Amino acid sequence: MRAKTKLIHAGIVGDEATGAVSTPIYQVSTYKQEAVGKFKGYEYSRTGNPTRHALEVLISELEGGFAGFAFASGMAATSSVMMLFQKGDHVILTDDVYGGTFRVMSKVLNRFGIEATFVDTSDLAVVEAAVLENTKAIFLETPTNPLLKVTDMEAVAKLAKEKSLLTIVDNTFMTPYFQQPIALGADIVLHSATKYLGGHSDVVAGLAVVNSEKLATDLHFVQNSVGAVLGPQDSWLLMRGIKTLGLRMEEHQSNAQRIAEFLQEHKAVEKLYYPGLVQHPGHELMKKQTTGFGGMISFDVGSGEKADALLAKLRYFTLAESLGAVESLISVPSRMTHASIPIERRQELGITDGLVRISVGIEDVEDLMEDLDQGLA
Numbered sequence: 001m002r003a004k005t006k007l008i009h010a011g012i013v014g015d016e017a018t019g020a021v022s023t024p025i026y027q028v029s030t031y032k033q034e035a036v037g038k039f040k041g042y043e044y045s046r047t048g049n050p051t052r053h054a055l056e057v058l059i060s061e062l063e064g065g066f067a068g069f070a071f072a073s074g075m076a077a078t079s080s081v082m083m084l085f086q087k088g089d090h091v092i093l094t095d096d097v098y099g100g101t102f103r104v105m106s107k108v109l110n111r112f113g114i115e116a117t118f119v120d121t122s123d124l125a126v127v128e129a130a131v132l133e134n135t136k137a138i139f140l141e142t143p144t145n146p147l148l149k150v151t152d153m154e155a156v157a158k159l160a161k162e163k164s165l166l167t168i169v170d171n172t173f174m175t176p177y178f179q180q181p182i183a184l185g186a187d188i189v190l191h192s193a194t195k196y197l198g199g200h201s202d203v204v205a206g207l208a209v210v211n212s213e214k215l216a217t218d219l220h221f222v223q224n225s226v227g228a229v230l231g232p233q234d235s236w237l238l239m240r241g242i243k244t245l246g247l248r249m250e251e252h253q254s255n256a257q258r259i260a261e262f263l264q265e266h267k268a269v270e271k272l273y274y275p276g277l278v279q280h281p282g283h284e285l286m287k288k289q290t291t292g293f294g295g296m297i298s299f300d301v302g303s304g305e306k307a308d309a310l311l312a313k314l315r316y317f318t319l320a321e322s323l324g325a326v327e328s329l330i331s332v333p334s335r336m337t338h339a340s341i342p343i344e345r346r347q348e349l350g351i352t353d354g355l356v357r358i359s360v361g362i363e364d365v366e367d368l369m370e371d372l373d374q375g376l377a
């Protein structure tokens, strides 16, 4: 099955009981048992729900994994995966990882004795040097948010295997339509499904896919014990969104490529980050490990004041947190998504006050370019 067909035909299609073409929303908490312990696969909806299950099978098949798990948010998925570890364990993470991931590692899970080191994972030697005796996993985000740095997943996964570490990849930016980390050796894939998978700015959700029965058993145990599960309505909304993922990703990407080429020529743009440009340092690696470059662009306009002036003039780019939706969004990472990262760290990473990030929507690209042009004037 090819990618676009898979989005429609993978998973559990329809409803066996009624023939309904769309998976019904099983808005139910508990299930009748014929005798104690004798039931039809579901006993309580924290443990399992048919609508959520259909979504979990779908994402697992899309990522080429062994099993999928749906959570109440991307952070719930990430936190639950981190609960596979225990006190004294150490995890290496990409340095400009999503701000919420940095926060949960450095302000919450550290209190439970899970240690974290943040390094530039695009440099394999740096990753290798960060491995300690108690390291248990390498957590990658590629390309990163907001600087779009690219990590060689296959090389890191190989190193991880040699050292008996898990490789975990946050695949939010690329989605399984463009990037499939498990095929490159990753053990666990994470998603903020709030973004491209949902795609319409109407649901907050997280997904995890694991590549083995052992990890599936362990993560299901955490999911059921901790209970940060996704409800049936939101599970259904996600499945609805995923059906058009291919069409949307193609459009996000072709619009982003045009806009990146336009920004590259623009005098008001001091620095530009888009992996679809041949000048981007991760361009060749992206070509090797993904089938697309995505719809996220970051650029530096020089100062916070200039960024504010741009924001005030734009008509079609909504100032908002989040990304990956049909409508174009714009944000200022230093004051929004990455505000939880200490200022010295932000400066080290290049997340300056003048850096703006756009999530290119699926509007007509001519309108988007005209809008940016008048905004930057």
Ligand SMILES: *Cc1c(COP(=O)(O)O)cnc(C)c1O
Pocket (backbone or CB within 6 Å): 073, 074, 075, 076, 098, 100, 101, 141, 145, 170, 172, 173, 191, 192, 193, 194, 195, 204, 205, 206, 322
């Ligand atoms: C948004 C995001 C998250 C967190 O997901 P939520 O659904 O907001 O909890 C994690 N990783 C990346 C890359 C994100 O963009």
